[in-house]
Amino acid sequence: xxxxxxxxxxxxxxxSVPDILQLRLDQLKPDAIVVRQKKTKKETAIVWTPALxxxxxxxxxxxxxxxxxxxxxxxxxxPYSSDGxxxxxxxxxxxxxxxGVLKERFTEHDVRAKAVRELQLEHAAAxxxxxxxxxxxxxxxRGPTIVRPTR
Numbered sequence: 802x803x804x805x806x807x808x809x810x811x812x813x814x815x816x817s818v819p820d821i822l823q824l825r826l827d828q829l830k831p832d833a834i835v836v837r838q839k840k841t842k843k844e845t846a847i848v849w850t851p852a853l854x855x856x857x858x859x860x861x862x863x864x865x866x867x868x869x870x871x872x873x874x875x876x877x878x879x880p881y882s883s884d885g886x887x888x889x890x891x892x893x894x895x896x897x898x899x900x901g902v903l904k905e906r907f908t909e910h911d912v913r914a915k916a917v918r919e920l921q922l923e924h925a926a927a928x929x930x931x932x933x934x935x936x937x938x939x940x941x942x943r944g945p946t947i948v949r950p951t952r
Contacts, residue, residue, distance in 0.1 A: 824872045838930040
């Protein structure tokens with residue numbers, strides 16, 4: 802898989818890696834991407850944004866030998882396993898560090914934390930599919946609370 806942050810980014814999809822890996826083309830509806838999150842079993846409709854449309858379009862243009870029913874699939878048309886994805890992630894991370902594109906390693910959880918950093922806690926919890934905002938706060942809210950002055 803030729804993976805780039807622009808194509809495969811959990812802050813664009815607002816999904817966990819396992820949910821992105823299982824994303825089927827029939828879940829791409831005209832108004833939203835409709836998924837049942839693997840961990841919480843919660844059905845979520847992710848409304849299209851320009852960045853999301855572009856990421857999906859880029860994913861569809863990825864070279865592949867077999868067109869599978871999944872947005873991200875192996876040469877055989879089946880979804881990547883979590884271990885397979887981690888292997889690709891590590892190779893791409895190592896390459897980006899060696900080329901100076903990145904200064905330090907980061908994880909999928911770091912990307913998700915960044916995506917919800919400036920959102921209200923309840924909105925962030927809804928985006929991540931958490932039933933309780935305390936889960937979001939415990940696992941994804943990092944660093945000081947960001948506030949904006951009234952003037």
